[in-house]
Amino acid sequence: MTTPARPSGWFVTGAPAAPEVPRVYFFAHAGGDPRSFLAWQPELGDEAQAVAVCPPGRGHRAAEPRPTLEEFAEGAAAAIRAEEQEAGGAAHGSRPVYLFGHSLGGLVAFETARRLRDLPALRHLFVSGISAPVRAPSQRVRDLAVLEGREFAEQLDFFEGLPPEAMAHEELLDLLLPGVIADFRMAAGYRYRPAAPLEVPVSLIGGRDDAYLHPDKMREWNDECRTPPTLRWVDGGHFYFRDKGPEAVAEMLIDAVRADQHIEVI
Known part of the structure; x- marks a missing residue:
């Protein structure tokens, strides 16, 4: 739980833990x-x-x-x-x-x-x-972030991103992909800034x-x-x-x- x-x-x-x-x-x-x-x-x-x-x-x-x-x-x-x-x-x-x-x-x-x-x-x-x-972001991440659907899923294989069973079932793929794509677009929007x-x-x-x-x-x-x-x-x-x-x-x-x-x- x-x-x-x-x-x-x-x-x-x-499970709860002691405060310290x-x-x-x-x-x-x-x-x-x-x-x-x-x-x-x-x-x-x-x-x-x-x-x-x-x-x-x-x-x-x-x-x-x-x-x-x-x-x-x-x-x-x-x-x-x-x-x-x-x-x-x-x-x-x-x-x-x-x-x-x-x-x-x-x-x-x-x-x-x-x-x-x-x-x-x-x-x-x-x-x-x-x-x-x-x-960051690498060119591969930037290229992947503009893709959609199965094309995105197939290219994601480089990152070992989706289990084989997801690739084999369109309904499962449709359920999982939106969150992964959104996160890749978050990553693609990152801009590194030097700091201490x-x-x-x-x-x-x-x-x-x-x-x-x-x-x-x-x-x-x-x-x-x-x-x-x-x-x-x-x-x-x-x-x-x-x-x-x-x-x-x-x-x-x-x-x-x-x-x-x-x-x-x-």
């Missing part, structure tokens, strides 16, 4: 349901709480206007700030905050982190399946078989971070966690949480 964390609808969580438990805010890929990341909670155990970030225009917020990518990041940052400021005023004190985003969600998480520079609780940014922001490097640690994760990624596309992440980011390649393609499970990512998240707790104890 999932529960909206606030009337605004920005956040959805699974660190939070991992998850940003989904294009067309993805952010609530799917709540299934990672067993991997996080009692050490961190998974929180799905739900933007306007989809899911339970479908009636709201869809935002630009920058508006998504602005809204998410404001909602996270309000949530964590309230937690900081509680008896248990402030709790550590982590951001994780995959693909389009990684780009949104990056822009959200930029807007949360002054939030002491923000401890780490995890970005998965996305090249350096300065390269992030002070928080940044970890990058990529699938070894991801046709969209290449080491050359990852090096420019160094320009976005005060301290060089860590880069971890894992087995699998763009959606490595679909086949391999979330263990590799969860391990990195838990290691970061434990390291922060050790520093605080010292």
Whole structure:
């Protein structure tokens, strides 16, 4: 069972957690349901709480206007700030905050982190399946964003975007495509703007078989971070966690949480 964390609808969580438990805010890929990341909670155990970030225009917020990518990041940052400021005023004190985003969600998480520079609780940014922001949007994304229907679906195969059963059933395809197309158009409308490097640690994760990624596309992440980011390649393609499970990512998240707790104890 999932529960909206606030009337605004920005956040959805699974089982309640103690106020002091660190939070991992998850940003989904294009067309993805952010609530799917709540299934990672067993991997996080009692050490961190998974929180799905739900933007306007989809899911339970479908009636709201869809935002630009920058508006998504602005809204998410404001909602996270309000949530964590309230937690900081509680008896248990402030709790550590982590951001994780995959693909389009990684780009949104990056822009959200930029807007949360002054939030002491923000401890780490995890970005998965996305090249350096300065390269966004890629020409492939721009070309794909102008397509419609089955032509879009066929070209989306490069990103491993739709399951085979969706391609085989027109009704299912018609149901899934509008959200994916809208998200790709959001990505295509993104315009990178230079800014001061992030002070928080940044970890990058990529699938070894991801046709969209290449080491050359990852090096420019160094320009976005005060301290060089860590880069971890894992087995699998763009959606490595679909086949391999979330263990590799969860391990990195838990290691970061434990390291922060050790520093605080010292």
